[in-house]
Amino acid sequence: MAKNIKTRAEDYSQWYLDVIKAAQLADYAPVRGCMVIRPEGFAIWEAMQRDLDRRFKETGHVNAYFPLLIPMSFMTKEAQHVEGFAMECAVVTHHKLEHGAQGLRAAGELEEPYIIRPTSETVIGHMYAQWVQSYRDLPVLINQWANVMRWELRTRLFLRTSEFLWQEGHTAHETEQEAQAETLRMLDVYADFAEQFLALPVVKGPKTDAEKFPGAVTTYAIEALMQDGKALQAGTSHNLGQNFAKAFDIKFLGRDQKQQHVWTTSWGVSTRLIGALIMAHSDDDGLVLPPRVAPNLVAIVPIFKSDEDKAKVAAFIDKIVASLCGEDELAAAKSRLSSGDITRYFFDKVTGQGILVDWRDNRPGDKQFHWEQRGVPFRFEVGPKDVDAGSVVVKRRFDRAKEVVEASKLTPKHLRNELEDVQRLMFEKALAFRDANTQRAASYDELKQQLEKGGFVRAFFQPDREAEAKIKEETKATVRCLPFDAQGKTGKCIYSGKEGAPEVLFAVAY
């Protein structure tokens, strides 16, 4: 058992933090509520970015960049938007420092303060108003990769930090139908990404009015279930209607020769997904990464006593690496800068995913724990006995399976197949967990009881701000979404008793 990680049963919240620490994904920054994303963590974000970016481009979007600072007056233009974000905005009021009695102090007060973007609808809306003149300028399909800041009262690494990284797509369309299609298209992109890339099963559906994005007509979300039975909103796609178009005067001359407002959408996922990944897949031994996300696919742990054995093992490992990564890469890696006696070879130059050989002067057991806690999908153990037998001991991270594999079988194709297997099995495991933790409530009492056990609870419920607030007060649970998979089904509302209520998904959420 890992001695630096609390078990999930003991203290789930501490376990989460311990896993992050042990895998060196992130660290606390000297600024309240902010984190430093360390290389191991950032590599996961890069993997997500790469795959998402491809998906965005495949659906016709392009990237651009808008400024970090937004004139404060922009925030007031859309009424609900102010309501939603005003309380958590960092404000920039001065533009320089000067020497004062107590050291440096802010000086040069700005006439109009800036806020640090909590999201970019406003500044992007402002620009779109200038760019869009005609229906021929539509649709505008822009995404930006950026950081945003929301001055949260309470933070947790990755799940909720004051500053976080995300992407925000902002599109403008000629018609309501197009905007709606775009909103759902991107929700599907997110759902597919979560399931295929993160091995994270999600429930898709619209939010209730009480839970939607400030300024949206409808917010759609993907909701995932974590191992402690809490739900996590993993991505959102908003149909903003003409709310922002009207607030920022984004107008165009239509095919009918009339001025009209555009229809906009926005959609985003953030580094919170790294938190989702951890809480969905990791175990008491530390991080478990789905192969598609893992920066390193295999960690090879050599075992030897004498220098003679070491040479023998090294030669054998070289052969394995050459087979998996190619002779060129084997040679290239030897002349590459590396730190701490760990040699890294690119297995896939496109994704940057690699294979490591851990030559550090530590005991083998030490190294096993080291790579295990970092979630590397496979570990190869190679000692003199293996060299003699022409085989390798292969250890699979996600289920601790161990098998002896003939070295000649270790081809790129074989490894890819193995990785795909793990990817699929991890998804199936997460899906089975979710199914086992999804219940159905026929009454409010049943809902209360079932929420005690955690997990998702499906029930017929007529969304209503007051009722939702009351339920949240009594159970801590909220309506996560109105699942698409139950669309059209209606029944008797568990709260009001009225017929014709849709099926909703309840859960206590992060």
Next chain:
RNA sequence: CGGGGCGUAGCUCAGCCUGGUAGAGCGCUUCGUUCGGGACGAAGAGGCCGCAGGUUCAAAUCCUGUCGCCCCGACCA
């Protein structure tokens, strides 16, 4: 913003009540023995005891103030 806790070595913390030479474990460095699931021994490096005042011959310790962080709630991706 309410409630709780904590600031002492890179990390986790002891010491504080009862003022008097700055401590432990882990980690780090070097050497040796080791090495198939977290090794052992020896020798080292590492501190403005969060910060500012005060009391005192003397403050990590007592008093005042202040800043920061963490945890639990309310708010939220």
